[in-house]
Amino acid sequence: MGKILSTKNLRLYYGKSEALHGISLKFLDGEITALIGPSGCGKSTYLRCLNRMNDLLDNVTITGTIKLQGKDIYSPKMSKSEIRKKIGMVFQQPNPFPFSIYDNVAYGPRISGVKDKKVLDEIVETSLKKAAIWDEVKDDLKKNAVALSGGQQQRVCIARTLAVNPDVILLDEPTSALDPISSVKVESTLMDIKKDYNIILVTHNMQQASRISDKTAFMLNGRLIEFDKTEKMFLNPENKITSDYLNGRFG
Numbered sequence: 001m002g003k004i005l006s007t008k009n010l011r012l013y014y015g016k017s018e019a020l021h022g023i024s025l026k027f028l029d030g031e032i033t034a035l036i037g038p039s040g041c042g043k044s045t046y047l048r049c050l051n052r053m054n055d056l057l058d059n060v061t062i063t064g065t066i067k068l069q070g071k072d073i074y075s076p077k078m079s080k081s082e083i084r085k086k087i088g089m090v091f092q093q094p095n096p097f098p099f100s101i102y103d104n105v106a107y108g109p110r111i112s113g114v115k116d117k118k119v120l121d122e123i124v125e126t127s128l129k130k131a132a133i134w135d136e137v138k139d140d141l142k143k144n145a146v147a148l149s150g151g152q153q154q155r156v157c158i159a160r161t162l163a164v165n166p167d168v169i170l171l172d173e174p175t176s177a178l179d180p181i182s183s184v185k186v187e188s189t190l191m192d193i194k195k196d197y198n199i200i201l202v203t204h205n206m207q208q209a210s211r212i213s214d215k216t217a218f219m220l221n222g223r224l225i226e227f228d229k230t231e232k233m234f235l236n237p238e239n240k241i242t243s244d245y246l247n248g249r250f251g
Contacts, residue, residue, distance in 0.1 A: 003029040003069060003167035003198045005050065005087070010064035012045060012054065019045055021223045022064065027168070032190060032199040034213035034230065036206065038250070042222040043202045047170050050200065051087040052080055068167065085112070088161035092173040094153035096145035096160070101128075101137050104145045104156055108164035123163050131159035132189040151182020158189060168198045175208065187212050206246060210234050218242050 005027045012020040020042050027033050035043040048054045049062060052073065066073045073083050085108070096104050105124045106114075114120055124141070128134040133155040137143070145156050154174060161169055171190070175183035190199060191212055203209050209216055210230060217227040218239075226233060226242045237243045244250055 005068050005168050005198055005200075006066070007046075007049070008065045008067075010046070010049060010066065011062070012042075012049060013061040013063075014057075015059050019222050020049070021221075023219075023224045024064075025217055025224065025227060027198050027200055029167075029198045030195050031214040032194050032201060032212055033215045033217060034209035035200065035202045035217050035219060036204070036209050036245075037219035037225075038245070039204070041219045043219050044172050045222075046219070047172055047200065047202050050168070050170055051084050051089055053089070055080065085164045086166055087168040087170060088164065088166035089170045089172070090154070090157050090161055090174050093177050094150055094157055096148070096153050096156050098146050099144060100142050101145045101148070101156055102141040105159050105163045107160060112164065124159075127159040127163040128156075130162050130189075130193050131155045132185060132192065133159060149182065151178050151185055154178060154182070154186055155189060158186070162193070166197070168200065171199070171201045173202055173204060176204065183208075206234075218245065220245070 006025065008024045010020055010023045011018060023046060035047065037043050045054070050066060054060050054062065068086060071078065097107065102124055105127050106120045109120060109123050114123070125134060128137060133152060136152060145153060148156065175186050178186065187208065201213065213230045215228065216230045216233045218225045218233070220241065226237060226239045233242065234246060237246065
């Protein structure tokens with residue numbers, strides 16, 4: 001069946017104010033899906049629902065269903081730690097832990113009970129290779145990750161996410177704090193690893209969405225306006241509002 005993540009009639013309320021209005025989407029294994037829309041349209045709020053990050057906020061109510069491989073992630077049987085292992089997240093600002101590159105990537109596996117150094121070494125190397133940063137750091141794994149450049153930090157954060165072998169990777173504007181060269185490296189990394197994961201990317205960068213995503217969802221005012229293959233959406237959108245946004249007429 002693959003690593004399918006889906007939401008059905010997902011609504012989110014801050015107190016009595018409805019911020020997400022019944023969003024139904026399905027994300028597939030081996031694809032990058034971009035979530036686009038103007039600032040404040042609900043795309044990051046929606047993304048945070050997908051691994052229960054909004055549970056950390058007070059006065060938030062969520063209705064509808066979110067399922068990973070057919071299992072409801074809001075079910076009492078699903079622990080948040082299990083969900084966040086299966087659905088990893090990379091944030092806008094690179095946020096490596098203030099210790100070595102090696103210990104950053106080994107962190108998740110250690111928490112999961114992996115103690116064998118040989119196994120950890122293998123996980124660290126494999127994850128850093130997948131995140132396309134192994135060649136840059138392999139001789140310096142004891143270096144504090146915070147001392148790396150922003151782009152390198154973000155790829156270490158991707159490696160840290162990959163180390164626990166997730167099904168889904170969520171990325172919230174992962175290149176917006178990076179320079180153009182670092183952004184290209186992160187984009188290339190995502191393209192290289194997408195065959196093994198289900199990747200969902202919030203981006204305000206239309207060029208990035210068109211370059212690297214297979215499908216695009218356009219959101220406005222907490223509503224899903226259109227969802228389609230990226231090429232079709234950018235060349236021939238169904239909805240005039242989508243066309244106006246993609247052509248820079250608002251947002």
